Structures are given as C-alpha cells and as structure tokens.
Amino acid sequence: MSTWIELFYDLIFVAAILIFSAAVSHIHPSSDGTWIVLVFAASWWVWFTTTVCANRFHMSDFPHRLLLLFQMLVIVLMAIEARVSVTGDSTYLALEYGLLLLTIAVMYFRASRRPGADQSYAGHMATLNSVIGAVFVAAAFLPETPRLIVCGAALALLVVPSIWLLRQMQEFSEADERHIVERMGAFTLIVCGESFVEIALTVSGAVITRVDVFSLVFEFVLVFAIFTSYFEDIPAAGLDQRRFGWWAMLHLVAQICIAATAVSASKLIGLSISHRLPDAEILRLTIPLAVFYVSLAGIGACTRRRPIGPLAVFRLATAAVVAWVGVAAWWIPWIHMEEALWVCIDWKSFVPSIRITSDSGEWISMRCASPASPLRPGLKGSSWTVRRPFRQSSITRTGLPAASSAFSMTPGQRSANPSRRRVPGMRPQDSESE
Numbered sequence: 001m002s003t004w005i006e007l008f009y010d011l012i013f014v015a016a017i018l019i020f021s022a023a024v025s026h027i028h029p030s031s032d033g034t035w036i037v038l039v040f041a042a043s044w045w046v047w048f049t050t051t052v053c054a055n056r057f058h059m060s061d062f063p064h065r066l067l068l069l070f071q072m073l074v075i076v077l078m079a080i081e082a083r084v085s086v087t088g089d090s091t092y093l094a095l096e097y098g099l100l101l102l103t104i105a106v107m108y109f110r111a112s113r114r115p116g117a118d119q120s121y122a123g124h125m126a127t128l129n130s131v132i133g134a135v136f137v138a139a140a141f142l143p144e145t146p147r148l149i150v151c152g153a154a155l156a157l158l159v160v161p162s163i164w165l166l167r168q169m170q171e172f173s174e175a176d177e178r179h180i181v182e183r184m185g186a187f188t189l190i191v192c193g194e195s196f197v198e199i200a201l202t203v204s205g206a207v208i209t210r211v212d213v214f215s216l217v218f219e220f221v222l223v224f225a226i227f228t229s230y231f232e233d234i235p236a237a238g239l240d241q242r243r244f245g246w247w248a249m250l251h252l253v254a255q256i257c258i259a260a261t262a263v264s265a266s267k268l269i270g271l272s273i274s275h276r277l278p279d280a281e282i283l284r285l286t287i288p289l290a291v292f293y294v295s296l297a298g299i300g301a302c303t304r305r306r307p308i309g310p311l312a313v314f315r316l317a318t319a320a321v322v323a324w325v326g327v328a329a330w331w332i333p334w335i336h337m338e339e340a341l342w343v344c345i346d347w348k349s350f351v352p353s354i355r356i357t358s359d360s361g362e363w364i365s366m367r368c369a370s371p372a373s374p375l376r377p378g379l380k381g382s383s384w385t386v387r388r389p390f391r392q393s394s395i396t397r398t399g400l401p402a403a404s405s406a407f408s409m410t411p412g413q414r415s416a417n418p419s420r421r422r423v424p425g426m427r428p429q430d431s432e433s434e
Helices: 004-026 030-057 063-087 091-112 119-138 144-166 174-204 210-230 241-266 280-299 309-331
Strands: 353-358 362-368 383-388 389-398
Touching: 004 030, 004 241, 004 383, 030 063, 030 144, 030 174, 030 241, 063 210, 091 119, 091 144, 119 144, 119 383, 119 389, 144 241, 144 353, 174 210, 174 241, 210 241, 210 280, 241 280, 280 309
Parallel strands: 362 389
Antiparallel strands: 353 362, 383 389
C-alpha cells in the first residue's frame, strides 16, 4: 500500500496539474499548449522515477523526506514558471528541472549504498540523473534557442536509458507489483479528479445557463466513463515486468489525454445555445478521448491479463467510433450547441404537452418541434390558430420561422409592414388589438 509520505507527495501534483490545466485553458495562441504538455510530461517523469525508487528500495527515512519536501517546492515553482516560459524565457524552468534531477540522483545514490539485488540499477540511475541534471543547470545560462536544443536532447538521453534500465531490475515481489500498480492508479485518479475541478471552476466563473449545466453533466459522465474503463480492469490486471517501460509511458499518454479532455470540455462553458461549435474544440475534445482508449488498449497488453485480444479490440473500436464522431462533427459546419445537446436540451420536443384552460370555450395548446433542414441549423416553424365550431384549438409549433425574420406571427398578429397574416378561411381572435 501507499505510505502516508507518498500520499502527501502526491498532493503537490494535485496543485501542479491544476496550474497546468489552467495555463492551457487561458493560453493564447492555443498551439502554445504543447509547451505546457511537455513541461507536465517532464514533471511526471520526476514523479515516476521517485516512485520507482521508493518502490524498489522502500526508503522513508528523514533524509528521504527532506528530499521529497524540496522536490515538492520546486515542482510548484516549475508549474508556475511553465506558463511564463511560453513567452520565450525558459531560464528558470531549466534550472528548476536540473535541481529536481539532482535530488533524484541523491535518492538513488543513497539506495546504491544499500546491499541488495538492485544495487547496480540504483548506481546507474544515480549517475545518469546527476549528469543530465548538471546539463540542465548549465543550459540555464545559454541563450534561448541553444538552451531548448540542449534540454530537449538531454531529456531524451535521460528517458531512453532509464526505460532500458528498468529491464535490468529484479522481478517484482507480489507486494511491490501491487504497490507500483496502486501508485500509478492513484496518479490516474488525481488526473480524473482534476477534471472535475477544472470544469467546476470554469462554471463557477460564468453566468449559469442551460448549456453550462448540460456541459457540466456531460463532463461528469465522461470522466466517470473514463474512470470505469480504467479502474474496472487495469489495477486488477497486474503488470508484466518485461513491458514495464511501455506500461509506464502509455500511462503518461492516457493521463495527458484525460486532462486534455477536461480542458476541452470546459471550453463549452459560456457558449450560447445558438453558438456554432468551434472546429478546433471539436477535435480537441474527441481526439484526446480516442487516443485515451488506444493507450488503454496498449496498457492492457502490458498487464498479466490473458487473453489480450477481445478487450483490446473493443477499446480500439471505441477509439475509432469517437474519432469518427469527432471528424464528422468537425466536417459538418452547421452544427450548433443546440444540435450538439439536442437530446438533453430539447427532450420535451418528443413529448407533446397539453394545457387546458377555460375562456369562453376550451383551449387546447400543443407544443411540438420539428428538426431543421441541414442548411438551416436549429428548429424552424411558425404559429397559427385554427377555429373549429364550438371549440377553439391553438396548435403552436415552436422554433425559428422559415423566413429570415427573427419573429414569428400568429394569425391576426400585426407584422412590421404593418399588415396581417391570416390562415385562409379563418379570422383573427376578437381579443387581439387592432
């Protein structure tokens, strides 16, 4: 099980992920969000290597806790600096990441001094992290473009050998395997929880409308579907250590996609009912969701569960359907929020409502709606009144009129010309003003 110090350590990533998601939501242009994603991936790597160290060597003494506390401080500073560095100054970001790698090097150096089967692995990791950490610190004093090139190359030289070294570790004990699976599940749960926080904070900062409420419901249902897809299978499926590196990196992809889906869903807040869905937001919502299910299929292939095929096919089919829906919604230019949420917002359109009142006779009012043609988004219709012997019947079809005018007219109602529009053979109600 996760120790209390590990859970405390995870709390700082709750704050960091919230800062990252807020930065992506408000950054302009949106393409700069890629930089925030890269910084998040780099901070995730710090969490992963620290977690592996604790898993293999079970360190929780006071010096180790001091190193964790220092990491927590630097991670928050790095998350704050990530948004600032988009403008072109990554000096402090490189320096902070170098310090994080040096703390990891100290952790593995302390572990290498303990006798055990993984002593050699700890020594290699200590050397690798100390060298790459020093490169990042030195890169902070370079101009911007050379700094980015050096840091990108250094990060690749850190990740690839580290994944290769994972294969040299001794076999997990049953307790260690359960621990590492639980730790990765806990981080996934943190990202899912941040999705709720992101959408809730966005809603709280705007005037609540029907679209906001349904967007909130949509996000909650979506995150619950993601939660169920992952936790109903992956934690119980275990881990195939031969594929430990792939298992970890696919988790990173899945967690980035969960956060990206939440950020994209929050963009629906504030759109009016007749606002056209932005093409970019359609793709930003559906593509990460499709990639999530692809990565989930890959994670399943790295577990002990057999057979792999049936569930993997189902997840890949789900990804294909989500991608198809996204491309179709992006391709059709006339989809508005009203159509995107038509099932939720206009569910009453399927059920006629009857209201009976008494006013010199019986009035029957029926409300119904008809879909628009593909070239005219929304609902269309008109209003008219029909008089029957001994009974008055008012049948109203609600929605936008077929004409370009934004106002519909009932029989006998004055129009802008000002003339009357009447149903042939009918006369206006006596109660209407002339």
